[in-house]
Amino acid sequence: PVYHRLFQQLPKEAPIVLLKRREPLSLPDSVAPGMCRLGFMLPYTPLHHLLLRRWERPIVLTSGNLTDAPQITDEVEAIEALDGIADWILSHDRTIVNRVDDSVAVVAAGELRLLRRARGYAPAPLSLPEGFSGLPQILALGSELKNTFCLIKDDQAILSQHMGDLADVRVWEEYQIQLARYRDLFAHEPERIAIDAHPGYHASQLGQKISEELGLPLDQIQHHHAHAAAVLGERAIPIDHPLILTVALDGLGYGLDGALWGGELFLANYHRCQRIGRLLPSALLGGEQAMREPWRNTLAQIFLSIGLKNFIEEFPDLAITDWLKKQPLAVYEHMWRQGTRAPSCSSMGRLFDAVAAACSLAPERLSFEGQAAMLLEAAIAPGMIEKIDDGAYLLPVVTDGGLLGLDPRPLWQPLLSDLRRGLELSEISARFHVGLARSLYSWIEEGFQRANPDSRKIVLCGGVFQNVTLLELLQTQLQDSGFEVLASARLPANDGGLSFGQALVSAARALSDKRAQTERRTPSCV
Structure with missing residues (x-):
């Protein structure tokens, strides 16, 4: 007792x-x-x-x-x-x-x-927003990193505990065990499957297999659309709400054009996701290697902004210069120019990697995803953010074909100059965070003027918004200007909440299909 x-x-x-x-x-x-x-x-x-x-x-x-x-x-x-x-x-x-x-x-x-989200929270069911009723049983299988899966049954969502990174064979085995356990525990018989649009993800391939074996409809859902839908669902936005301006910032996700995205401006709801802006892309030198070795992203930004020759001549004494000169730079420059093993990527996560490596804060090779960005934020001393007025590194909003571009090139000359003159890393990191928050705010304002959405709501989604400094700086600016900010709280902003968003987009499609079938069967009278 x-x-x-x-x-x-x-x-x-x-x-x-x-x-x-x-x-x-x-x-x-x-x-x-x-x-x-x-x-x-x-x-x-x-x-x-x-x-x-x-x-x-x-x-x-x-x-x-x-x-x-x-x-x-x-x-x-x-x-x-x-x-x-x-x-x-x-x-x-x-x-x-x-x-x-x-x-x-x-x-x-x-x-x-x-x-x-794991012990203490999972598998407590999540209520669905207004309009999500009469749903089929849906199985959403999540992403590759920080994976969770989600079951929809009886108009509720059951989100699994954190699974981890499915590229690890031990995690992959555990994922399949837990998936079978959840389906048995909740007597779940899927009638529709939802997966990430990336064809190489283990979870996507499993969903494809289940769909083919059981003859079930398969929804391939764009990564950042699922991020946006997860926030909308958590914040109880009704199913038929008009499009909402959305900022999605993360490491990367498979784009609708087959490119790698990760710094995007959308108009989104559960039914649609229309891209209206992006961070100007840079190259992932060495492909996946650039996700593990942040200095490769610094080099790609140098190619894009200053040029390699000018960089070495103007900043010969920086630690990052010394490191880069030990690399086969001619090979990397050829890769960049030809696009050989250097796919284009509009990732905000990789920009954080590039800045952290330029400041010699990031290790040569990362131990875990997001490490460089965490070290960059951690470098900011208490009270430093409040001291930043002039000198913040701004990313201007530019015309990018038919999109609103956010241009990182102008931040590099002042940042490298501050490094050269020995400015404290605490202040350099603060200038980057403050400048990025101000630039994102300008980008959002431009997006509202261009798209003219029906409300002053704004969705902030993706793993980059786990950066407390950036989230608080941007949210304060937005709220002071009359925006209603929607961001994750009960679910992770990273890929841990992605399967919930996949399930909601799949549910919206299922209800649209059901409505269309009903309309086709209903006789018309002229």
Whole structure:
């Protein structure tokens, strides 16, 4: 009875919450190196309380898994795999049946926002907005990175816990186990399948296979349309709401033209997604290698803005110059000019990588997605943002064919000049964040003038908006100008919320198909 009462008093969700570091800290450098936030969590089971009741200080801990792998749930496997890593292992006489990561959250722009939705939240069902009723059972399989999947049944959405990156064979195996478990637990028999439009994603290929085997309709949904729909659904926007101006910023997604997108301005609702603007594209030198090695994106931006020869002559003493001169630059310049293994990409995530690498904040090779952008934001000292007035690095809005372009080229000359004269990295990063927020605001205003949507709502979606500094700067400007800002909170802004958006777009298509069939069957009278 005592433990039962104790359990009732525990916070139900108890996510890991990222809190700003205070200096000085007596923590080892190996704890969240280079980051400005630390993750804190409360004990959330009676076992935690029993273990920690005699401790008078916090403990530092991490998950029981190898890098990028799911948590180990078998005692024998744990002893073998964690030998030399863990000094002690706490075992139990009850088998771990279901793996679930801890949820992770941060407070940004006045709301608690989930970065990873798992234990404590999944699989609690999500209510659907007005107009989503009479739906078939839908299975949405998510993206490649930070994967979740989503089931629609009885006009509710059931979003899985965080699965991880499906390129890892261990995660892929766990994904299939959990998918089968959810379908069995919720007696889910899909009548329609929704997948990302990228043909190379493991989840997309699985959805294609299920669709063919069961003869089910297959909806291939553009990546950023799903991001937008996830926010619309979370914020209870009705199914027939007019198009809303949407800014989608992330690492990359497969575009409607077959190119790689990631810095886009849309008009979107559940039924449509019309692109009206983009970040001017640069090259991914080496293809996927540029997603792991941020200096490649710096080099691509130099090719695009200053030119390699001028860069080396004007900025010979920078650390990034020294690093680049050790690379086969003639080969990379040829790749850039010819487009050989250098696909064009309008990704805002890669721009963050480029700036972080230019400032020598990013490692040569990233350990995890988003690391460079996190280090760039973490470099900003407390109070520095408020000091930035003049000197912010602006990206002008330009004509880009039939689109509104956001041009990163003009930011490079002042940024590199500030590096050359030894300006503190804290101020350089602050100038970049402030300039980007101001530029995005101008881009949005231009989009409203051009598209003239029906409301002053604006959707902010994609993983880049997990950057607290950028989100708060931009949201403040927008709200001060009378915009209603819609952004993720209960779902991750990254690909962890993508399957929910896929499911909603698929549901909207299913209802449109149903309506069209009814109209065809209804006799007309002239």
